[in-house]
Amino acid sequence: xxxxSATYTxxxxxxxAQVYFNKxxxxxxxxxxxxxxxxxxxxxYAVFAGLEELLGIIQELRFEERDLLFLQEQGFKKDxxxxxxxxxxxxxxxxxxxxxxxFPTRPVLQVEANIIEAQIIETLLxxxxxxxxxxxxxxxxxxxxxxxxxxxxxxxxxxxxxxxxFASRAAIIGGFDGTSNVIAARDYDIPVxxxxxxxxxxxxxxxxxxxxxxxxxxxxxCVLLVDTYNTLKSGIPNAIKVAKEMEERGQxxxxxxxxxxxxxxxxxxxxxxxxxxxLDYVKIAASxxxxxxxxxSLLEQQAPIDVFGVGTNLVTGAPDxxxxxxxxxxxxxxxxxIKISESIVKVTLPHKKQVxxxxxxxxxxxxxxxxxxxxxxxxxxxxxxxxxxKSLQLGQFEQEPLLHPVMEGGEVxxxxxxxxxxxxxxLKRLSELPxxxxxxxxxxxxxxxxxxxxxxxxDKLIRHYKNT
Amino acid sequence: xxxxSATYTxxxxxxxAQVYFNKxxxxxxxxxxxxxxxxxxxxxYAVFAGLEELLGIIQELRFEERDLLFLQEQGFKKDxxxxxxxxxxxxxxxxxxxxxxxFPTRPVLQVEANIIEAQIIETLLxxxxxxxxxxxxxxxxxxxxxxxxxxxxxxxxxxxxxxxxFASRAAIIGGFDGTSNVIAARDYDIPVxxxxxxxxxxxxxxxxxxxxxxxxxxxxxCVLLVDTYNTLKSGIPNAIKVAKEMEERGQxxxxxxxxxxxxxxxxxxxxxxxxxxxLDYVKIAASxxxxxxxxxSLLEQQAPIDVFGVGTNLVTGAPDxxxxxxxxxxxxxxxxxIKISESIVKVTLPHKKQVxxxxxxxxxxxxxxxxxxxxxxxxxxxxxxxxxxKSLQLGQFEQEPLLHPVMEGGEVxxxxxxxxxxxxxxLKRLSELPxxxxxxxxxxxxxxxxxxxxxxxxDKLIRHYKNT
Numbered sequence: 001x002x003x004x005s006a007t008y009t010x011x012x013x014x015x016x017a018q019v020y021f022n023k024x025x026x027x028x029x030x031x032x033x034x035x036x037x038x039x040x041x042x043x044x045y046a047v048f049a050g051l052e053e054l055l056g057i058i059q060e061l062r063f064e065e066r067d068l069l070f071l072q073e074q075g076f077k078k079d080x081x082x083x084x085x086x087x088x089x090x091x092x093x094x095x096x097x098x099x100x101x102x103f104p105t106r107p108v109l110q111v112e113a114n115i116i117e118a119q120i121i122e123t124l125l126x127x128x129x130x131x132x133x134x135x136x137x138x139x140x141x142x143x144x145x146x147x148x149x150x151x152x153x154x155x156x157x158x159x160x161x162x163x164x165x166f167a168s169r170a171a172i173i174g175g176f177d178g179t180s181n182v183i184a185a186r187d188y189d190i191p192v193x194x195x196x197x198x199x200x201x202x203x204x205x206x207x208x209x210x211x212x213x214x215x216x217x218x219x220x221x222c223v224l225l226v227d228t229y230n231t232l233k234s235g236i237p238n239a240i241k242v243a244k245e246m247e248e249r250g251q252x253x254x255x256x257x258x259x260x261x262x263x264x265x266x267x268x269x270x271x272x273x274x275x276x277x278x279l280d281y282v283k284i285a286a287s288x289x290x291x292x293x294x295x296x297s298l299l300e301q302q303a304p305i306d307v308f309g310v311g312t313n314l315v316t317g318a319p320d321x322x323x324x325x326x327x328x329x330x331x332x333x334x335x336x337x338i339k340i341s342e343s344i345v346k347v348t349l350p351h352k353k354q355v356x357x358x359x360x361x362x363x364x365x366x367x368x369x370x371x372x373x374x375x376x377x378x379x380x381x382x383x384x385x386x387x388x389x390k391s392l393q394l395g396q397f398e399q400e401p402l403l404h405p406v407m408e409g410g411e412v413x414x415x416x417x418x419x420x421x422x423x424x425x426x427l428k429r430l431s432e433l434p435x436x437x438x439x440x441x442x443x444x445x446x447x448x449x450x451x452x453x454x455x456x457x458x459d460k461l462i463r464h465y466k467n468t
Numbered sequence: 469x470x471x472x473s474a475t476y477t478x479x480x481x482x483x484x485a486q487v488y489f490n491k492x493x494x495x496x497x498x499x500x501x502x503x504x505x506x507x508x509x510x511x512x513y514a515v516f517a518g519l520e521e522l523l524g525i526i527q528e529l530r531f532e533e534r535d536l537l538f539l540q541e542q543g544f545k546k547d548x549x550x551x552x553x554x555x556x557x558x559x560x561x562x563x564x565x566x567x568x569x570x571f572p573t574r575p576v577l578q579v580e581a582n583i584i585e586a587q588i589i590e591t592l593l594x595x596x597x598x599x600x601x602x603x604x605x606x607x608x609x610x611x612x613x614x615x616x617x618x619x620x621x622x623x624x625x626x627x628x629x630x631x632x633x634f635a636s637r638a639a640i641i642g643g644f645d646g647t648s649n650v651i652a653a654r655d656y657d658i659p660v661x662x663x664x665x666x667x668x669x670x671x672x673x674x675x676x677x678x679x680x681x682x683x684x685x686x687x688x689x690c691v692l693l694v695d696t697y698n699t700l701k702s703g704i705p706n707a708i709k710v711a712k713e714m715e716e717r718g719q720x721x722x723x724x725x726x727x728x729x730x731x732x733x734x735x736x737x738x739x740x741x742x743x744x745x746x747l748d749y750v751k752i753a754a755s756x757x758x759x760x761x762x763x764x765s766l767l768e769q770q771a772p773i774d775v776f777g778v779g780t781n782l783v784t785g786a787p788d789x790x791x792x793x794x795x796x797x798x799x800x801x802x803x804x805x806i807k808i809s810e811s812i813v814k815v816t817l818p819h820k821k822q823v824x825x826x827x828x829x830x831x832x833x834x835x836x837x838x839x840x841x842x843x844x845x846x847x848x849x850x851x852x853x854x855x856x857x858k859s860l861q862l863g864q865f866e867q868e869p870l871l872h873p874v875m876e877g878g879e880v881x882x883x884x885x886x887x888x889x890x891x892x893x894x895l896k897r898l899s900e901l902p903x904x905x906x907x908x909x910x911x912x913x914x915x916x917x918x919x920x921x922x923x924x925x926x927d928k929l930i931r932h933y934k935n936t
Contacts, residue, residue, distance in 0.1 A: 001476070002630060003469050007650040010624060011662025014650065019668070019685040030671065070654040075688060115671060126625035127632060156478060157594035158790040160631030162470060164595060167628070182475040182482065186538040194479025199797040200487070202805045203498065203583060217487040220543060229808055229933060261810060312790045321784035322626040329667040337670045340697055342729060465697060 001165060001183055004057050006087060007067045009123040014071065017116040021080050030115040031331035031352050032122070033107040034129060037345075040137050040320045044443025045433060047140045047426055048108055049173045050132030050166070051098035055412045057128075058089050058121055089117050093407035096355070098417075099173055099426035100402065101433055102133070103446045105345075105385070106355050106371045108325075110403060115332055122327045130325040131163060132170040134317040138292075139174025140430065142310060144438055145296040150307040152193055153179040154287055155315030167315035172419045173426055180309070188419055195223040195257070207234055211242040219251040223285060226256045231266050232273070240277045255283035255307060263288065264303040271304040283307060291318070292440070338461040344386050349454060350461055356399040358382075365432050366397060367444065372451035382449025392449060469633065469651055472525050474555060475535045477591040482539065485584040489548050498583035499799035499820050500590070501575040502597060505813075508605050508788045512911025513901060515608045515894055516576055517641045518600030518634070519566035523880045525596075526557050526589055557585050561875035564823075566885075567641055567894035568870070569901055570601070571914045573813075573853070574823050574839045576793075578871060583800060590795045598793040599631060600638040602785040606760075607642025608898065610778060612906055613764040618775040620661055621647040622755055623783030635783035640887045641894055648777070656887055663691040663725070675702055679710040687719040691753060694724045694738070704738050708745045723751035723775060731756065732771040739772040751775060759786070760908070806929040812854050817922060818929055824867040826850075833900050834865060835912065840919035850917025860917060 020026050039046055063071075063084045072081060091113020102108050109129070111118050142151060153171045156164040168184035178191035185192035196214060204210035211224050224242065226235025236256065243253035256274070258266050263286045274282050286298070287309035295308055312318065328348045329337045336350035352374040358366050370379040378399050384390035406413055417425075436444035450458070488494050507514055531539075531552045540549055559581020570576050577597070579586050610619060621639045624632040636652035646659035653660035664682060672678035679692050692710065694703025704724065711721035724742070726734050731754045742750050754766070755777035763776055780786065796816045797805045804818035820842040826834050838847040846867050852858035874881055885893075904912035918926070 001471050001473065003471065005469065005651060007654055008469070008624075009650055010622070010648040011650050011653070011660045012648065012664055013662070015663050015686055016665065016668045016682075019664075019682050022685040023681045025671070028671070030667075032667070067650075067654065070650075074660060119665075119667070123625050127627055127629060130626055131629040154478070156476075157591050158598055158792070159595060160628035160784065160789070161595060161599045161634040163628030163631030166630070180478040180480065182477055182479050182535075182538075183473060185479070186475055186535065192479045192542065194481070195483050196480055197484065197587075198807055199498075199500070199587070199795075200484045202797045202807060203493070203496070203800040205803075213491045214484075214487050217490040218483055312792075316628065316784075316789035318789045319787060321628070321786045321789045322780045324626070324780075327667075329670045332671040335673075339666055339670060 001187065002162070004061060004124065005067050006061050006063045006084070006120055007070070009120055013119045013122060014076065016119055018076060018080050020116050021083060025333070026114060026116055028115045028333045029331070030113065030118045030329060032111045032118050032327050033330050033349070033353070034109040034111070034125065034325060034327050035105060035107050036130070036323050036325040037104050038324050039104055040134055040317065040323055041141060043137065043141060044437035044439070044446065045101045045103065046133055046323070047136035047174050048096050048100050048102045048133055049098060049136035049170045050128040051095055051109070051406070052416045052422070053169070054125060054128045055093070055407055056416065057124065058407070059410060059412050061089055061121065061124070063087055087117070087120070088410060089113065089121055090410040091117050091407070092405065092409070094403040095406045096402045097404065097425065099422040100429050103369060103448060106369055106448045107353055107403065110352065112352070126325055126327055128166070130323040132166055133325070134320065134323040135167045135170035135315065136174035136426070138314055138317050139171040139176050140426070141292045142295060142314065143175030145292050145299065146308060147299070149305065151176045152307065152309045153181065153314055154309040154311040156181045158312040159315040164315050169419065171314060173423050175423065175427065190419065193221070195221070196225050198225065198228045201225065201228040208238045208241060211238050212245070215242050215246055215253070219246060219249070221254050222246070223255040223257050224253065225259060226270070227258055227260045231258065231261065232269055236270050236273050240274065240279060243279050243282060244277070253279070253282050255285045257285040257287065259288050263305065264298055264301040267303040267305050285309060287311065289313070336457060336461060338458065338465070340462065340465050347458070347462065349450065350457055351454065353454065355402045357402055358394055359398040359400060359432070361398065363398070363432060365434065367434060367437065368392065368447040368449060369402070370394060370399070370449045370451060371454060373453050373457070376451055376453060379451045381452060383452065383455050385448065385450050392447070469655065472529060472592065473535050474529045474531045474552070474588055475538070477588055481587045481590060482544065484587055486544060486548050488584050489551060493801070494582060494584055496583045496801045497799070498581065498586045498797060500579045500586050500795050501798050501817070501821070502577040502579070502593065502793060502795050503573060503575050504598070504791050504793040505572050506792050507572055508602055508785065508791055509609060511605065511609060512905035512907070512914065513569045513571065514601055514791070515604035515642050516564050516568050516570045516601055517566060517604035517638045518596040519563055519577070519874070520884050520890070521637070522593060522596045523561070523875055524884065525592065526875070527878060527880050529557055529589065529592070531555055555585070555588070556878055557581065557589055558878040559585050559875070560873065560877070562871040563874045564870045565872065565893065567890040568897050571837060571916060574837055574916045575821055575871065578820065580820065594793055594795055596634070598791040600634055601793070602788065602791040603635045603638035603783065604642035604894070606782055606785050607639040607644050608894070609760045610763060610782065611643025613760050613767065614776060615767070617773065619644045620775065620777045621649065621782055622777040622779040624649045626780040627783040632783050637887065639782060641891050643891065643895065658887065661689065663689070664693050666693065666696045669693065669696040676706045676709060679706050680713070683710050683714055683721070687714060687717070689722050690714070691723040691725050692721065693727060695726055695728045699726065699729060699734050700737055700741070704741050708742065708747060711747050711750060712745070721747070721750050723753045725753040725755065727756050731773065732766050732769040735771040735773050753777060755779065757781070804925060804929060806926065806933070808930065808933050815926070815930065817918065817926060819922065819925055821922065823870045825870055826862055827866040827868060827900070829866065831866070831900060833902065835902060835905065836860065836915040836917060837870070838862060838867070838917045838919060839922060841921050841925070844919055844921060847919045849920060851920065851923050853916065853918050860915070
């Protein structure tokens, strides 16, 4: 449903590009790192999402005629506009695989391209990866507490406009089972679900007739919303009547849905009434301002809820609303580059790099990733990035390189996996992470270290800038 | 950049539509109210945004061939798909004008259409109005504290994916002056700005050369980013050198930009250094995690900042992330409809309605809107919706009806206003609101009352449902 043009960017990318163009830097090779500084939701990990879709968009990214007209009105010059007319991204991208678990301060993805192309895609890249990673991470937290319950995304109506479309995709990567969002289901091949709103019941003079009409018209996947008037006195008794009538027709009521009140109490009472009526196969679905904490509490109270519909808190990534991902220059014009800052933790890492995940002999993460120069094949000792005397010997561990080529010369290298495959991969990677990193309260901190060579290179550059 | 199809909706809208279609309700007229229950940001008002764009989308909304194929796969039947093939919204919409200030619990917009059409547009309508109203309200709060300073939206990179496109539009309605978002600027005719990132400076061996190249290539609107290495020892002195060189060429440096550190301290020191160099015309721009509270504090400290760039907190509407707008049935099948709830404040108002803004003889709001039946021309006494003995005499006041026809038979009635016009209208309406409703801490609560006739109608329906 989207038509991205290369003007899906910040104006300063074009302003800088104009200068690079005028000053003969247009063929300067640049390397940018994408990473984030802070885990969302005070959690112990994030789920990387948005990559495969982003690569497809980047491959097709062009300036349209109306873009060039607009830019001309903004004062951009003819020769530069002609260059933009022929613009396409022809660079290389190496990245962590979509669905993998990722951690702060180390590269998740690296772009290598001429500096103009690398700058023009920056905003689009940040916009997509920041958001989908945020939502996949939120979904993953909800999946962790929900166990085997079914999880459905109900968020579109309160989503941040069309951001909801991408949220539905990311939710699946994080472990959701389906969505109410029809256009996202159509485009991403996501299982879609939805039955009735309160307005449906209200539009009838009585609830029983509304349930009957619905069950007759849509006997497959029939879910009845039972809280419009009075859940236990009217909604459940009417649902039981209709379920019995369906049985006579050889059909089965799939579920009832609760959307208000004390969900734990109403789920238990509803379950009891359904079971007493011999309807133990009818499931209970619940919605209404759910998030990972509410679901955890409901399940701790042993509320017999089989399906959770999660809306606003999922698709907006509440309470965080944004992942703080950044895109920092680490190489250009044949030289390693660094961003100095008053705050040592904000100093960036120069050079093209590789990241290794450190694992024990059972393939379980020990809780550390090591960042090295691109040509290093292993890291024997990893150093704390800022505390000079802290280090960890890694000689005995397996080391899995995480950055893989995903785009070369502007061409996507691998076929898109289905969302199902990405979600399955994510689940597998999450299973390799010890439980201490998954708890909600003060999760164990995943270590990020740097190799000795990278540390030397970085410190050399810091000294250089301190002395000038 | 968007192509909306009628599948931009929740699946349950289509499930209900199928039942209405099968059961002969397809021509039942229905009326739905759009309203929200809680003001965002603990504020005293909200700015209504998104309407004129939404109407254009609704007028063109259709099911595409691939939508129908997808729905067929989901089990929807042939005759119903044929109906959807010919679907277009042919109903009427009455609404508050876009840009007006709005308050909780009373109708902001009313849809009257056959029940299938009214349901199918629900999700799209909520998705757009909830989000743009949230962002315009956030922007308005920032404008209130920023006085005459220039306000720029820098949010796209951390926006909720393509939600950022609509956020840039809504920000202008709330009082922003421009955006960095090129594609939004192109489509909505918003002033666009942007100069350089830290990467630009880093890509050079020294900052002065980077500034020089930039000023030579883009002397118009030249803004230099001064905090890459050391703001006061390097950035500002280099900017001063370049500004002097520009003067020799008959050009003027527009501004310097601060993006880190203590913005109040650095702005004051930078101002002093620029002034001492005779560059009192060079403005100071600031960015970095700004919101209304930070800007208020900076200006209270008399930080000499002329331009604020606001990103994440603006475009995600942090910390709220969503407006809780709902769409409730108030009429169908020839009868008024009501949603009963355990909680009296959640009981809806039946019937087609009008809303009056109560004003004194100077055109100033007294702080109350009265909701009446559609055919009432004035409200002489307005009643508290839930407390039976509270009422207010309105005989002596001006009463301005707020709901105006904006769509009839599916056709938009008025030409789209420019964003500038909508923003100017919003500013005018906000000026009619007393200052007590605009303060950040415990703003005065705007009263919403109902007419005697509406109260009688509502109570009659409540009694009816209590007795059945």
